[in-house]
Every structure is written in structure tokens, then in C-alpha cells.
Amino acid sequence: MKPLDIIKKYYTEGSDLYNILLTHSLSVAERAKEIALMHPEWALDERFVYEAALVHDIGVVLTDAPKIRCFGEYPYICHGYLGAEIMRKEGFEKHALVCERHTGMGLTREWILRKKIPIPPQDMLPETLEEKLVCFSDKFFSKSKPGRVKTIKQIEKQLSKHGDGSASRFEEMVKLFLG
Numbered sequence: 390m391k392p393l394d395i396i397k398k399y400y401t402e403g404s405d406l407y408n409i410l411l412t413h414s415l416s417v418a419e420r421a422k423e424i425a426l427m428h429p430e431w432a433l434d435e436r437f438v439y440e441a442a443l444v445h446d447i448g449v450v451l452t453d454a455p456k457i458r459c460f461g462e463y464p465y466i467c468h469g470y471l472g473a474e475i476m477r478k479e480g481f482e483k484h485a486l487v488c489e490r491h492t493g494m495g496l497t498r499e500w501i502l503r504k505k506i507p508i509p510p511q512d513m514l515p516e517t518l519e520e521k522l523v524c525f526s527d528k529f530f531s532k533s534k535p536g537r538v539k540t541i542k543q544i545e546k547q548l549s550k551h552g553d554g555s556a557s558r559f560e561e562m563v564k565l566f567l568g
Contacts, residue, residue, distance in 0.1 A: 396411070409535060451471045493551060525562040525566055
């Protein structure tokens with residue numbers, strides 16, 4: 390799999406959005422790689438983790454998020470499942486699951502229905518260590534503020550506003566990945 394080739398199919402190389410996505414995704418991929426190297430006992434598929442981190446946000450191109458130069462028709466919350474659709478179309482189911490399950494700290498069917506979020510009503514929670522690692526690493530980097538690395542406290546505060554269990558899932562992953 391060549392993640393950059395897939396990204397270039399959906400993004401204009403050199404555009405602001407392409408550069409924002411690539412900067413963010415490379416940061417996430419490097420953080421995930423760094424954490425994976427801290428845990429050789431898990432025998433993670435490091436190549437898959439890196440690839441999945443590069444494409445985890447591929448669906449943002451279809452959303453309406455002007456701050457990051459996205460002018461699509463869907464709300465930003467939809468980017469995970471939209472990215473999953475793209476990756477399935479490209480023939481990469483495992484990568485699609487990372488796209489689908491990384492939003493927030495994963496989304497529950499109950500929360501999607503209660504909040505009337507316009508995405509398929511199903512549990513979209515990261516399951517494998519690789520999925521969890523990309524999801525966790527993603528939280529440290531903002532697409533709207535490239536180059537900034539969030540602290541654990543900042544992430545916890547941000548996630549606690551949603552009241553959907555994201556903050557507690559993040560805390561569990563802090564213990565899992567950083568001890």
C-alpha cells in the first residue's frame with residue numbers, strides 16, 4: 390500500500406488542505422511509531438500503524454471545515470466514516486477500520502443516536518492495539534494548529550466536554566501506551 394498515492398487521488402498535491410493533512414498525518418504517524426517502539430513486547434504491525442496513521446483523516450476532504458480548507462458537504466464529525474468508505478473503495482479494509490474508529494476516542498451507537506449525529510448508528514470504537522494507537526496518537530495534534538503538540542491535560546479537558554466516554558477511554562489509553 391502506498392498511502393501518499395491514495396491521498397493524492399483525493400487531494401490536490403501542494404494545496405493548503407493537502408499540506409495541512411500531510412503535516413497532521415505525519416505527526417500522528419511519527420508519534421504512533423515512537424510509542425510502538427516503546428512496546429516491542431506487543432509485536433505491533435508497525436508498517437500498518439504508520440500507513441493507517443497517514444490515511445486516518447483522508448475523509449476530511451468531504452467535510453465542511455473552512456478553518457482547515459475543507460469545503461465539502463458533510464459535517465466534520467462524518468470524516469471518519471467517510472474516510473472508511475474511501476479506504477474500502479481502495480481495497481484496504483483494515484485501514485478503513487482505523488478511519489472509522491478514530492473519531493473522538495471512538496463513538497458509540499448510543500451516543501450517535503442520542504446526539505442525532507448524521508453517521509451510521511453503530512459502535513465505532515477502536516478495537517485492536519494498532520487502531521487504539523493511531524486513535525490515541527491523533528489526539529496530540531490539531532489540523533487547525535499545525536506544529537502544536539497538545540498535553541495530556543489539554544486533551545483530557547477537550548474530550549471531557551463531549552460527555553460520551555471519550556475522556557475515560559483516553560485515560561485508559563494513556564495508562565496502556567505511556568504507563
